[in-house]
Amino acid sequence: MTHTAQPAPADQRPLRVLAAMSGGVDSAVAAARAAEAGHDVTGVHLALSANPQSFRTGARGCCTIEDSRDARRAADVIGIPFYVWDLAERFREDVVDDFVAEYRAGRTPNPCLRCNEKIKFAALLDRALALGFDAVCTGHYARVATRPDGARELHRASDLAKDQSYVLGVLDGRQLAHAMFPLGDTVTTKDEIRAEAERRGLAVARKPDSHDICFIADGDTQGFLADRLGRADGDIVDESGTRLGTHQGAYGFTIGQRKGLRIGTPAPDGKPRYVLDISPVDNTVTVGPADALDVSALTAVRPRWCGPAPTAPARYTAQMRAHGGEADVTAVPSDDGLAVRFDAPVRGIAPGQAIVLYDGSRVVGSATIAATERTPATV
Template identity: 70%
Template sequence: MRVVAAMSGGVDSAVAAARAKEAGHDVTGVHLALSRNPASYRSGARGCCTIEDSNDARRAADVIGIPFYVWDLSDRFHEDVVEDFMSEYAEGRTPNPCLRCNEKIKFAAVLDRALALGFDAVATGHYATLREDADGLVELHRAVDAGKDQSYVLGVLDQDQLRHSLFPLGDTPKPQVREEAARRGLLVADKPDSHDICFVADGDNAGWLREKLGDRAPNESGPIVDESGEVLGEHQGTYAYTIGQRKGLRLGKPAPDGKPRFVLDIEPVSATVTVGPREHLAVDGLSGIRPRWAGRPPEGVLEGTVQLRAHGDEHRARVTVVPDGAEIELLDPAYGIAPGQAAVIYHGTRVVGSVTISATRRVALA
């Protein structure tokens, strides 16, 4: 096959490209230029939007012995990922930009361009595995290395995208990938993994949002209240808070029981942030919209699990498909779950699909 290897400049994508070539594919390395101004996003080894990363990817391609190109997708990335991130936070929701990037950029814009150029598939360094079932459907499964499994952020891929995807690292623990990179002479063998959101320069989401939203920033200040409505403090923008947040509330009045308070609700229209005890964060039901099914949508009630964060726990669940989404009953309550997050649905190790959480149902307290 003719394969585009998406090379971020890190160790995982470099080894994935090398393995794709070793498997006999005709491989071309491609680095995605996602920032209009690379210096304005990240520096060093924390992200995947820097000049250093582009140079690291080029050097790796030279060692592997494959052609290398840079594709400028900065405008598409800004519109589909960065703008979406800003607007979701402005509306009091908590988005996951990595899922949006996979959905809109790496396995949509990149795959569309690759297919148009005559390539057959896109290979990435994600930790996940693909299998074909008895009916010929391509299934997405968790990786062997549970600590590095990235099937959650791939839960937005549909059947057509999976048919044109390769994940060469899914059967290998991360330490072995680093050892292999060193054996292959790849200088990125010891490069640290990227963390946080690639386009937030210092990991300070609130500060970045305040700067980038500018005049569009809604509700620059407002009250922080308890569940009775008593004002406990003042915030400097609802977009700086997420459901379940504990740190940085700077409340002037302690709770009567002395326990920490957590963000329970964010209301952008009234500029109100509500806080309360952790037990009031417990959720046992979710409503999801914008479904993305990896294969056929489940029929009836699916007894499976859901994952609600990129490296979060699995929760036993009953999933019922409804028009334009799904209703999810959590048999294991979850805490700090917010609209805008993704619920990725599993049956065993197989990804069934995902929905964007539109509403949550709190556990009824006695």
Template identity: 85%
Template sequence: MTDTPQRTRPLRVLAAMSGGVDSAVAAARAAEAGHDVTGVHLALSANPQSFRTGARGCCTIEDSRDARRAADVIGIPFYVWDLADRFREDVVEDFVAEYEAGRTPNPCLRCNEKIKFAALLDKALALGFDAVCTGHYAKVILREDGTRELHRASDLAKDQSYVLGVLDDRQLAHAMFPLGDTVTTKEEIRAEAERRGLAVAKKPDSHDICFIADGDTQGFLAKRLGKAEGDIVDESGAKVGTHEGAYGFTIGQRKGLRIGTPAPDGKPRYVLDISPVTNTVTVGPADSLDVGALTAIRPRWCGAAPTGPGAYTAQLRAHGDETEVTAELVGEELRVRFAEPVRGVAPGQAVVLYDGTRVVGSATIATTERATADVA
């Protein structure tokens, strides 16, 4: 097997430049490798000031200027492409709709699937580009039979393959991740950026949702969905409190419940279930969060779909640990059973399957099954 198939010959590469240090160094590495690189910044908000402000995100005027300055230093052409309408429809509105339905979405996965490797890639290919380059930490490996695989980055501490688990064969064939090939820490990336004269070398990373300007997800949803008072109940159905919108809660949440009635055993309570139909939030003890199995829908495979049941590891959050599972595709549903119970699994999250470091694929969690005593 060989890494990064794009290196077999010089390619026309469109480098998505967010204005951060990772994408700037990725573009610089692609250009240094001899590719014909053009930088592009995605304008994802019709009003950039309504998204994150300061050096925190990827959607501000400041970020577009940082990206342009980096492109100038690298010596590549640079453009700004307006994808605000597509982003609002495919990412922001989807995010709101998922929460309204009582699910917990990951907007970064949706952005990678619908924007960076769909809208952006389609436009790039139509303009004659061969690949889209981003600053994600992951690897594309070309096998001898010509197929491509998505793998974890060499630096597992920075690995971002989870949010790329939505990419299919066609998208992987045109994806380039220059930061995933070598064991490189973030400090080394910043040092490299400084050596290259890139002003973003010391720019802080963005961690929050880019389209929620103040980081207040509940406040953002309240403005979009309005207040909807409902009951907080325990597992027996007894009312223990009230809320102003079920969308403001996530499975496994402990803080901010504002329950006046203490639990009989005096222990903390967690969100166990969110019902948008009855506008009810159910809370209970931590051990009631244990999940033994799940069913996921809308599977997407980074290669051929698996046949029959198989043993894998699964990741349930962008920065979560792997856990051993058995998984089987039944019709259009992915059935996953955990070797050991896991907690805090919420419908709407993505489950990403791995075979070693290889990303097998991902699916959206639809339902969960509470762990029982016979789940080992």
């Protein structure tokens, strides 16, 4: 398979490109590279909060008034038109409300992945296509390769240290046909990206990276959820059901969590305890030893394929966290889901997380983890 230089499609014609500009250095450099490549680029900043000051400030988020001004200044330097689009209601419904509902159900969602699926490559892309644009450009570190037959594939970034293909694994073939990631083909450090931004005269060159969840203003996820779900006292128990402590809401925990358990009674072996299970029905959190977190298989639902859907069992590597490693798996697709078995146990997988399958560097697709099978010898 021959990989063409990203992002142009098979005919190599200049494109009308809508560049999503968050106000950070990556999206600014991506927009500048797209314009430099000869494309007709328009910048757009997404207003994702009805009250932008409620989102993270101090140059750490992607949705503040400060960020929109930084994006506008970058567009002016690049010399491209710039607009602000209000997608706050859609973002609240598809990302924030989904985030709260998932935690209420005892699952651990990834809001960045959901934002890519529902906002940047659905709401934004649909509007862009309706306005006559050919592609949406973002500052993600990933590659889109064009096969000889014209079909497009999503691949890991050339620089694996910055690869963001995991959070793009929800993109389907139609969305990939209109996706552009100008940063994904270059092996450069973040310092080199910042140096490039400085050479281009972009004031965001030294702006800190965004961290955590953009819509949680103070970074306190547990407090954010408590405000929306209420505080509800419940028990922390061990695997035998013995009560070890209390909590103020099971939604404040994730599978594999070690810190913040506030258990006064030490384990008999003196080793740390981890969250093994979260039961929203009776508001109970179960804790136990680390090896009880080992998972040998899982089932996943709502699969999304970055191209044709697999129809038979196959061998892949799988990634379960945005910054996690890969595991060798056998995956069996079905009409409504995916069954995955690991070659070796993997620790601390939580329902609600996404599993993304890879064939080499190619992203095959993703699905939402629904249930896990613990390694029998350790339970």
